[in-house]
Amino acid sequence: MRHFWTIEVRLVVDTNVRVAAELASSKETSAAAQLLRLIQRKVYERASGKAGEKRQRVVVVWLRSLEMQNELREQLAKRGFRSSWVLSILQETAMFSELVTVEERDISNLRKQAPLEAHDDLHVIACAIKGKATHIVTYDKRHLLTPEAKRFMRRYRIKVVTPAEMLDELRRLGDP
Amino acid sequence: MSERKRPKLPPEWQKAERLTRGIYRLHTPDGKYRYGFAFPDGTFTSFSSRHPISLEDLRLHYRAEVRGRRDQEMIRKGLGPTLEEIERAQKRRWEKFKRLGLVLEREEDAALLDD
Secondary structure (H helix, E strand, C coil), rough: CCCCCCCEEEEEHHHHHHHHCCEEECCCCCCHHHHHHHHHHHHHHHHHCHHCCCCCEEEEEEEEEEHHHHHHHHHHHHHCCCCCHHHHHHHHHHHEEEECCCCHHHHHHHHCCHHHHHHHHHHHHHHHCCCCCEEEEECCCCCCCHHHHHHHCCCCCCEEEEEEHHHHHHHHHCCC | CCCCCCCCHHHHCCCCCEECCCEEEEECCCCCCCEEECCCCCCCECCCCCCCCCCCHHHHHHHHHHHHHHHHHHCCCCCCCCCCHHHHHHHHHHHHHCCCCCEECHHHHHHHHHH
């Protein structure tokens, strides 16, 4: 019998990456759009059983919390998006991802430990820790892509990366 | 909704205030609010908002969650839209955003609205 190994990559996609994927000027060159497309394809194939014939070597799980969904709604609303457009984007996100419930105590525990500059994104960090994420994908250079935040997340074995870095890592793992 | 059909709420939701079908306001010890969603499949989740949130927006979230879960289930059963159909719909949506001038010059700019 042939031996199969799988790696589970559990991603928290920050709101700015979700917005960037939706509003990229070119879907072909945007790392965020390419990453989201890859995640959707892998999640779909696994859910529909289409991955059965060709076993997935890298299993991708997209994690989110309702706090992050709410942030996405707020950002799209700020840009003047109609409710029906926001609904379809939120619905699609819900279709392809797993929901993590983040409690108040998860955030307050983190407030005591996390570096100060990451405090604006504790809801993202809490979602990653609670959802046992392996990566946080973000464009946020001020709060999450800092050496301090990266060092803090390493304690939980979570890497903080940009969409391009995530795509490189997935390619390196050999699946897409 | 009749008492018989009402989902059994978790113990920590006993004092929850029902805002509308499936949506609750939970009182937390620190005096802040959390919002609870009770889904038709009998599962629950809750969340807090950093900014005030209207009932209309709570309904939007609830609807998106319910529909997203329904789509997931349909895909699992092989009854949902195909991936090609989903991608075509996404492309149509993006073309509309592009026509309306909503797309970003540089995608990294999406991070600027975070603060």
